Amino acid sequence: MSTKTRKTCRALLLALSGLMLLGSAAEPAWAGERQDGYNYSAWGKAVPAPAAYEASSLVNGGEAGGAAFKEPSDLQAAQGGKVYVLDSGNNRIVVLDADFKPIRTIEGFEREGQKETFDNPQGFYVSESGEIFVADTGHARVVHLDEDGKLVKIVEKPKSELLAADFAFKPLKVVADRSGRVYVMAEGVFDGFMEFGSDGVFTSFIGANRVEVDPAEYLWKRLATREQRSRMVMFTPTEFTGFDIDGEGFIYAASASRNGQPIKKLNAQGADILRRGGYYRPQGDLLYDNAKGPSRLIDIDVGDSDMYSVLDAKTGRVFTYNGDGYLLYVFGELGNRIGQFDTPIAIERVGDRMLVLDRALGEITVFGETEYGRTLNEATRSYYAGDEERAAELFERTASLNANLDYAYAGIGKALLRQDDYKQSAEYFKRSMDREGYSKAFLLHRKELMREYFSWIMSGLVLAAIAFVVTRAVRRRKGRAVYARIK
Structure with missing residues (x-):
């Protein structure tokens, strides 16, 4: 083997070793022994954290006083603490009160005097006024019902x-805004969400994901023959997996995107306006087992004060972010104990409780706030207000309850910045490793010092200038006198 060949082999071995080390580092520090709660530091390291939510009870159709849920696929919260469950396997909607007791069941509707039912519905949406929009997947339609369950219109x-x-x-998922526009996530549609007017007429697509290209696969396609290329899978945009809409009509969408943006906030034009000002982009887990791959976000729920939560179907974890894109807390996982899931499919916030729907087990896990979660939520709401x-x-x-939460110090820095306490703000931003916040606070503090001491500085400069002129004049006069004596 030549010297050149040996050097090449050595370089390849070093590169492979580096990749293996990166792969082994792509897990949280306790990958084999999970903690109850964790978060990520400003450096992207997994650090322990108190639990923000704890499971308090389980709800299924039987325990709620009716028939057991069968492969439920979605749930929605409504005014008065009511909870709507889409019991897909039984082709019905179950309405529960704030104590999870059954109020009524919607198994169909009347259309032109004929009774019609649902067929394997996969998603639904309940508006603020109680109107129900059902993605009746098996019948290839969206059914719009009023708050009493009477038919308003059908979108076919x-x-x-x-x-x-x-x-x-x-149709798989559906939401509607206050003006009556309906947005549908449909199977096999890669152009974004289908938008329908209040009259049920299709108008356009909005919010399409960008095409994701594997560099190695792209290079191979460039080198392959025409016959080989014809057998390859075409590059297509990533499909969305879930979405929700806030009171202002902005759509929050989740997808299984790996290289793009797995979470988006879409305006009326379909432009992504999600703020990503945190230490890293909102995406679920930062560290993961390479064999399992990154988070697969299956559902998203928009809460108050611009907070939103996403559900990871791969790990069973719920990730909650604030409006700036900072990760607040993580809870939940797969398993067979209370607070763990088999096949998590949907998430919904109801007041101070979080609900997670398990499709395989046919049950809802109810989570209540801990002191830590309540304090952090209220801090976020106060800052937003x-x-x-x-x-x-x-x-x-919050920082006293969890010293590992860098965002808490950034939150203090931002609150102090709004109160014009720039010096203290800069110190907290420095502690939280928030460079952008620190730079802003430091510059404002420097301007404040300049304004405070400007008159003294200018007076000093004027006096220094006068002293310089006087000294120079005296020296010149003395020089002339000496010169005159010598002469």
């Missing part, structure tokens, strides 16, 4: 030049 397969002639309409003094106080308390 649309006809449009934007759709292929053989397009099969299979502009109550900086209250926010700083609550973030201080």
Whole structure:
């Protein structure tokens, strides 16, 4: 073997060793022994954290006083603490009160005097006024019911030049805004969400994901023959997996995207306006086992004060972020104990409780806030509402409960920044490793010092200038006198 060949082999071995080390580091520090709670530091390391939510009870159809749930696929919260469960296997919607007792069951509706039922519905949405929109997947339609369960309209397969002639309409998820526009996530649609007007007429697609390309696969396609390329899978955008809508009409969407943005916030034009000002982009777990792959976000729920939570189907964890994109807390996992899941499919916030629906077990796990979770949530709400003094106080308390939460110090820094306490703000930003916040606070503090001491500085400069001129004049006069004597 030549010297050149040996060097090449050595370089390849070193590169492979580096990749193996990276792969082994791509797990949290306690990968084999999970803690009850954890978060990620500003450096991207997994650190222990108190539990923000703890499981308090389980709810299934039988325990709620009716028939057991069979492969439920979605749940929604409504006014008065009511909870709607889409019991897909039984083709019905079960309405529960705040104590999870059954109020009524919707198994169908009347259409032109005829009784019709649902067929394997996969998603639904309940508006603020109690109207229900059902993605009736088996019947290839969206059913719009009023708060009493009476039919308002049906959205069926649309006809449009934007759709292929053989397009099969299979709605999976649905939401609606206050003006009556309906947005549908349909199977096999890669152009984004289908938008329908209040009259049920299809108008356009919004929010399409970008095409994700594997560099190695792209290179192979460039080098392959025409016959080989014809057998390859075409590059297509990533499908969305779940979405929700807030009170202002912004759509929060989750997808299984690996290289793009797995979480988006879409405006009316379909542009992504999600803020990603945290230490890292909102994406679920940062560290993971390479054999299992990254988080697969299956559902998203928008809460108050711009907070939102996403559900990871791969690990059973719930990740909650604030409006700036900071990770607040993580809870839940797969398993067979209370607070763990088999096949998590949907998440919903109801007041101060979090609900997670398990499709395989046919049950809802109810989580209640701990002191830590309640304090952090209230701190986030206070900051969002502009109550900086209250926010700083609550973030201080949060930091005392969890010294590993870098965001708490950043929260204190932001609250102090709004109170114009730039010096203290800069110190907290420095502690939280928030470079952008520190730079802003430092510059404002420097300007504040300049304004405070400007008159003294200018007076000093003027006096120094006068002293310089006088000294120079005296020296010149003395020099002339000496010169005159010598002469």
